[in-house]
Amino acid sequence: MAFVPIANTRSAAGMPTGRLAVWWVIASEIVIFGGLLAAYLIHRLGHPEWANYAVHTNTMAGAVNTFVLLTSSLSAVLAHKAAEEGNGKKAAWLLVATTVGAGMFLLIKSFEWTYEITHGYTIQTNGFWAFYYTAAGLHALHVIAGAIIMLVIAADAYKGKYLHRVELIGVYWHFVDLVWIFLFPLLYIAK
Amino acid sequence: MEHHDPHVDSHGDGHHDDHHDQGFWEKYVFSTDHKIIGLQYMFTGMAMAIIGGFFSYVFRMQLAFPGIDVPGFGMVSPGEYNALVTNHGTIMIFWVAMPVLIAAFGNFLIPLMIGCDDMVFPRINRLSYQVFLLSALVLIFSFFVDGGAFGGAWTAYPPLSAKAQYNLTAAGSSLWLVAVALEFVAFLLGGINFITTLMNSRAPGMRWHDIPLVLWMIVIASILFMVSVGPLIAGAAMLFMDQNIGTGFFDPNRGGDPILWQHLFWFFGHPEVYVVLLPAMGIVAEVLCINARKKMFGYKLVLYSVIATGVLSFFVWAHHQFTAGIDPRMANIFTVTTLLISIPIAELCFLYVATLYGGSIRFTTPMLWSLAFVVEFLIGGVTGIYLGASGMDIYFHDSYFVLAHFHYTFYPIAIIGVFAGVTHWFPKMFGRLMSEFWGKVHFWGTIIPFNIIFIPLFFLGMAGQHRRIYIFEHVAGLAQPHLQDLRVLATAALVVMLLFQAVFLINLFTSMFRGAKAGKNPWRASTLEWTTPSPPPHGNFGGNFPTVYRGPYEYSHPDHDEDFWPQDEPPAA
Numbered sequence: 001m002a003f004v005p006i007a008n009t010r011s012a013a014g015m016p017t018g019r020l021a022v023w024w025v026i027a028s029e030i031v032i033f034g035g036l037l038a039a040y041l042i043h044r045l046g047h048p049e050w051a052n053y054a055v056h057t058n059t060m061a062g063a064v065n066t067f068v069l070l071t072s073s074l075s076a077v078l079a080h081k082a083a084e085e086g087n088g089k090k091a092a093w094l095l096v097a098t099t100v101g102a103g104m105f106l107l108i109k110s111f112e113w114t115y116e117i118t119h120g121y122t123i124q125t126n127g128f129w130a131f132y133y134t135a136a137g138l139h140a141l142h143v144i145a146g147a148i149i150m151l152v153i154a155a156d157a158y159k160g161k162y163l164h165r166v167e168l169i170g171v172y173w174h175f176v177d178l179v180w181i182f183l184f185p186l187l188y189i190a191k
Numbered sequence: 192m193e194h195h196d197p198h199v200d201s202h203g204d205g206h207h208d209d210h211h212d213q214g215f216w217e218k219y220v221f222s223t224d225h226k227i228i229g230l231q232y233m234f235t236g237m238a239m240a241i242i243g244g245f246f247s248y249v250f251r252m253q254l255a256f257p258g259i260d261v262p263g264f265g266m267v268s269p270g271e272y273n274a275l276v277t278n279h280g281t282i283m284i285f286w287v288a289m290p291v292l293i294a295a296f297g298n299f300l301i302p303l304m305i306g307c308d309d310m311v312f313p314r315i316n317r318l319s320y321q322v323f324l325l326s327a328l329v330l331i332f333s334f335f336v337d338g339g340a341f342g343g344a345w346t347a348y349p350p351l352s353a354k355a356q357y358n359l360t361a362a363g364s365s366l367w368l369v370a371v372a373l374e375f376v377a378f379l380l381g382g383i384n385f386i387t388t389l390m391n392s393r394a395p396g397m398r399w400h401d402i403p404l405v406l407w408m409i410v411i412a413s414i415l416f417m418v419s420v421g422p423l424i425a426g427a428a429m430l431f432m433d434q435n436i437g438t439g440f441f442d443p444n445r446g447g448d449p450i451l452w453q454h455l456f457w458f459f460g461h462p463e464v465y466v467v468l469l470p471a472m473g474i475v476a477e478v479l480c481i482n483a484r485k486k487m488f489g490y491k492l493v494l495y496s497v498i499a500t501g502v503l504s505f506f507v508w509a510h511h512q513f514t515a516g517i518d519p520r521m522a523n524i525f526t527v528t529t530l531l532i533s534i535p536i537a538e539l540c541f542l543y544v545a546t547l548y549g550g551s552i553r554f555t556t557p558m559l560w561s562l563a564f565v566v567e568f569l570i571g572g573v574t575g576i577y578l579g580a581s582g583m584d585i586y587f588h589d590s591y592f593v594l595a596h597f598h599y600t601f602y603p604i605a606i607i608g609v610f611a612g613v614t615h616w617f618p619k620m621f622g623r624l625m626s627e628f629w630g631k632v633h634f635w636g637t638i639i640p641f642n643i644i645f646i647p648l649f650f651l652g653m654a655g656q657h658r659r660i661y662i663f664e665h666v667a668g669l670a671q672p673h674l675q676d677l678r679v680l681a682t683a684a685l686v687v688m689l690l691f692q693a694v695f696l697i698n699l700f701t702s703m704f705r706g707a708k709a710g711k712n713p714w715r716a717s718t719l720e721w722t723t724p725s726p727p728p729h730g731n732f733g734g735n736f737p738t739v740y741r742g743p744y745e746y747s748h749p750d751h752d753e754d755f756w757p758q759d760e761p762p763a764a
Binding site for chain 2 (some may be wrong): 005007010024038123130
């Protein structure tokens with residue numbers, strides 16, 4: 001059913017089309033998160049009292065989640081390596097492992113947020129918490145979307161199909177990880 | 192054992208086209224063919240232009256004849272006036288200029304002009320149109336909800352846009368925001384397709400300086416859009432939350448700041464004007480070269496100037512905020528950058544004029560539109576200089592002088608540039624010729640009234656008339672008869688101009704079905720789209736993809752007998 005145009009097979013820029021496109025997607029995402037985080041930073045610098053609110057974020061949960069995401073990026077890289085070797089089944093399982101990591105991330109976050117919300121720190125509480133939930137929430141949406149796409153690609157890879165997409169979702173996943181590496185210090189460590 | 196290259200999709204489907212027996216729905220409604228998708232964008236944009244134009248008729252009638260029962264609308268309440276001007280601006284920028292200039296022409300032309308069969312991601316292309324159509328429907332739906340359409344200006348400044356107790360359009364405000372956000376998503380999807388296709392799918396032999404300028408312009412505009420819209424997407428999410436879930440991002444009482452919205456909006460808003468300008472200038476470049484039978488004067492300089500403009504456009508945004516309470520020292524800096532950015536654009540205008548010099552000029556309908564673009568845009572650009580100086584802007588901010596300035600820029604972009612493009616590529620799109628006679632009638636019937644609408648508005652602005660006010664009867668300085676005469680004059684000219692658009696619509700639709708048949712290359716042009724049948728079949732080149740041997744504007748070349756030299760013609764042996 002997939003019609004692959006000749007356009008898709010050319011490579012005047014020297015890079016396969018899929019990879020070129022994913023990098024442009026990353027570029028657009030960088031400006032979205034960059035804009036949001038820049039707005040947060042400027043507010044934070046202008047509101048020293050936000051340090052008092054930031055004290056109540058769960059740094060341990062954040063740290064564990066950082067470890068979880070980094071590990072999931074590792075499995076994504078190993079999946080790419082397997083795909084390069086033509087081993088679709090191995091790549092698929094490693095991608096599944098990556099989505100398990102995503103699931104753990106989301107699980108820890110849901111416990112974290114449930115605690116915070118039931119203790120009165122909601123998105124409406126003040127400016128700091130508004131940015132906190134917005135930034136981390138936008139990131140979490142990208143984790144969910146990425147995990148779903150990753151499972152679809154894993155299903156195809158298991159059957160030996162579209163193995164080049166393992167690399168592409170891996171690149172996206174590293175980006176999601178990188179955003180978290182920025183979020184963690186900005187929201188959790190800076191107190 | 193066969194080496195498996197995972198970078199190339201080796202799955203069975205390969206390159207052949209499974210769509211050999213398409214029904215009506217698959218071929219015209221759910222198509223993945225870039226030409227159909229381009230036309231879908233074009234017609235949707237034109238339909239939205241009728242709505243946006245109708246709104247301008249209504250609010251101008253209110254201004255010319257305050258309190259009138261406007262024919263076709265009724266009495267205009269203050270709230271409705273605000274909704275009309277808000278949605279006029281929003282529609283014209285996001286649902287007319289962008290879809291027609293970027294999505295329609297980009298989709299239609301890019302694969303044809305670079306010599307391949309479609310965009311690199313045809314299904315994402317289709318998705319982008321579907322998201323765009325949804326965005327248009329959401330916006331239209333917002334006109335009919337309780338409270339009516341959003342009326343907080345296309346700039347949507349909080350707290351007016353954030354608090355329903357101020358804007359009185361709780362549902363309309365959120366729907367407006369959702370519509371704009373969906374439109375952004377559609378153009379991000381489309382933009383990635385355009386950029387990737389232009390970078391990767393060029394015909395063999397097509398170097399970067401063999402690419403027709405219109406494609407460069409569309410792709411650079413897509414990149415500009417992508418980079419500038421990011422922060423605003425974040426801001427739109429924040430505004431939506433302020434509207435609906437009680438956050439206070441832009442509320443000073445809650446630790447937020449309304450000026451944050453202004454910065455997020457204008458950081459996008461200024462590059463956005465270049466996002467729409469560049470494709471229009473690209474269209475004009477193509478038409479000028481073809482109808483002057485001359486190559487572009489300074490192709491590389493045009494390209495570098497455009498790139499410089501694009502980069503500089505990120506450093507001028509606060510000229511929209513000179514009177515918002517920003518530090519005057521910041522205002523000085525932005526004045527300097529704003530005046531600087533006029534230089535590359537002026538450069539482009541000079542290069543266009545130099546292209547014409549010594550040319551063999553054919554006054555076809557597209558050429559008339561392109562020449563008018565240069566003249567009218569010049570007026571717009573020059574009046575921008577006054578506004579870029581922060582001192583003058585203290586007087587002019589939010590006056591009709593600003594409005595006249597940006598209509599002298601936007602109108603050439605969204606209307607004149609579009610008509611140039613449509614009349615120029617119509618033969619390729621539909622395989623027939625439009626009527627030159629009625630094309631010229633439409634041209635003069637549009638251009639002359641256009642100037643009569645907006646020149647009076649400069650004078651009204653200088654007299655101190657403020658924007659976004661629905662009635663001036665109670666303001667002594669502005670309620671004077673000679674000023675009211677200018678308002679009536681502008682409105683009368685608008686009505687005449689809108690009526691003349693019927694000439695275009697009739698010409699368009701009758702020519703589509705009964706126009707004289709156009710061959711492959713009625714304009715005797717040298718770019719690749721003119722080597723295909725008119726209209727091109729699915730796959731464009733029938734499997735025989737061209738190789739490129741020269742630049743896109745080899746007109747009147749001394750070494751060649753014909754006054755045009757197609758890009759794909761092999762060099763003489």
